[in-house]
Amino acid sequence: MGAFLDKPKMEKHNAHGEGNGIRYGLSSMQGWRVEMEDAHTAALGLPAPGLTDWSFFAVYDGHAGSRVANYCAKHLLEHIMGAGAPTVEAVKAGIRAGFLGIDEHMRGFSDLRNGTDRSGSTAVGVLLSPEHFFFMNCGDSRAVLYRNSQVCFSTHDHKPCNPHERERIQNAGGSVMIQRVNGSLAVSRALGDYDYKCVVGRGPTEQLVSPEPEVCEMLRTPEQDQFVVLACDGIWDVMSNEELCDFVKSRLEVSDDLERICNEVVDTCLHKGSRDNMSVVLVCLPNTPKVSEEAVRRDGELNRYLESRVEAMLSRPADEGFPDLATVMRNLSADGSMPALPPGGGLASKQSVIEAVYNSLSPYREEEGVSIRRAIRDFVASSSFDKSK
Structure with missing residues (x-):
C-alpha cells in the first residue's frame, strides 16, 4: 500500500513539445511517496513508414516498484507498432496485442520471473492519427477528452469491485476483499504483477489480474476537440473529470505555457490532499482555449x-x-x-x-x-x- 515521507518531494519533471498540429506539456512529482514509480511516454511522429503524422502519449502508474512502469514507457509503443496496415480495426487489434505481448515479454525477465521484483503498472494512453483517437487503458489511470467545452469521453477504471472484474477474479480462484484483489492489489488489470498471473489452465486475460486493455476509437472533430488529459490516480483521487478539465480550461485562458499548467495541476492536487505520486500529460488540440x-x-x-x-x-x-x-x-x-x-x-x-x-x-x-x-x-x-x- 506504500509508505510515506515526512514531507512531500515537490521537485518536478517537465517536458513539452509541438508537432502534427498539437502541443503537449507534462509534469510529474513524487509527492509524499518514498519512491517515484510513475513514468510516461510522449512521441510526436511514430517510427514507422507513413506514420510520421501520428502521435502517442501515455502515463504509467507503477506499484511495488518502478521496473515495469519504466520498461513500458520505453517499449510499449514498439510492441503496439507491430500491427501492420493502420486500418481502424488493425490498430485496435495491434494495441491489444501490444499490451499482451509486452506483458508476456517482461515475464521472461529474471528479476520479475523469480519474484525478486514484484512490480506492476497501470497504463493509459492515446494514439492520435489525423482522423482518429485510439484510447487505451489497463488499470485505474485515466484519460479524458474535452470537446466543445465539456468532458465527452473518459476511459473506464479497472477496479476489483467492478462486477465484470470481480467475476473474472473469482473464476480464477481469487477474492475481492477491502476492494482489493485478494485483499492486496487495488487494480484488477495491470502490466507485470506476475504473482497474480499464475493460475494454471487459464489464459492471460483470465487471470486474477489481466494485462488486457480496453480500447476505444473515436473520430476527431477538429472544430470541437480542445484537449486530452492523461493522468495517474494520484490526480483523479482528488479531482473529478469535470473538475480537472474545468481547471485546465481556466488556466489555458491565463497562460499558453503547458508545463506551467501541468505543474499547477500537480501542486493543486497535492494541496487538495493527494498522497500518491502524481503525473499528468496535457495534449492540446487546434481548438484548445486561447489566452484571454x-x-x-x-x-x-x-x-x-x-x-x-x-x-x-x-x-x-x-x-x-x-x-x-x-x-x-x-x-x-x-x-x-x-x-x-x-x-x-x-x-x-x-x-x-x-x-x-x-x-x-x-x-x-x-x-x-x-x-x-x-x-x-x-x-x-x-x-x-x-x-x-
Whole structure:
C-alpha cells in the first residue's frame, strides 16, 4: 500500500513539445511517496513508414516498484507498432496485442520471473492519427477528452469491485476483499504483477489480474476537440473529470505555457490532499482555449487580493500571536468577499501563491524595525515573484 515521507518531494519533471498540429506539456512529482514509480511516454511522429503524422502519449502508474512502469514507457509503443496496415480495426487489434505481448515479454525477465521484483503498472494512453483517437487503458489511470467545452469521453477504471472484474477474479480462484484483489492489489488489470498471473489452465486475460486493455476509437472533430488529459490516480483521487478539465480550461485562458499548467495541476492536487505520486500529460488540440486578456486580468486581481489579505493577517499586533499557515488558509476559505477562484481548483490552486507571500513575511516582525508593508513591496518587486500569475 506504500509508505510515506515526512514531507512531500515537490521537485518536478517537465517536458513539452509541438508537432502534427498539437502541443503537449507534462509534469510529474513524487509527492509524499518514498519512491517515484510513475513514468510516461510522449512521441510526436511514430517510427514507422507513413506514420510520421501520428502521435502517442501515455502515463504509467507503477506499484511495488518502478521496473515495469519504466520498461513500458520505453517499449510499449514498439510492441503496439507491430500491427501492420493502420486500418481502424488493425490498430485496435495491434494495441491489444501490444499490451499482451509486452506483458508476456517482461515475464521472461529474471528479476520479475523469480519474484525478486514484484512490480506492476497501470497504463493509459492515446494514439492520435489525423482522423482518429485510439484510447487505451489497463488499470485505474485515466484519460479524458474535452470537446466543445465539456468532458465527452473518459476511459473506464479497472477496479476489483467492478462486477465484470470481480467475476473474472473469482473464476480464477481469487477474492475481492477491502476492494482489493485478494485483499492486496487495488487494480484488477495491470502490466507485470506476475504473482497474480499464475493460475494454471487459464489464459492471460483470465487471470486474477489481466494485462488486457480496453480500447476505444473515436473520430476527431477538429472544430470541437480542445484537449486530452492523461493522468495517474494520484490526480483523479482528488479531482473529478469535470473538475480537472474545468481547471485546465481556466488556466489555458491565463497562460499558453503547458508545463506551467501541468505543474499547477500537480501542486493543486497535492494541496487538495493527494498522497500518491502524481503525473499528468496535457495534449492540446487546434481548438484548445486561447489566452484571454480578461481572464489574465481577473487572475491578477485575485492574486493581488490574496496577497493583501495575507499581509493584513500577518500585520496584526504581536501580542495577538503570529498565525500559522493553516490558520491563514482557514481564514481565507471563510472569506465571503473573495473574487472567483479557478473552477475545479478552488483555494488549493492558489496555495503556492499564498505560501510564497506568507514565507516572505513570516520572518519579519514590527518590533524588529522592519515594516511588513515594505517587506511585501520588496517581495513583489523581486525576480522570484512572477506578477503574471
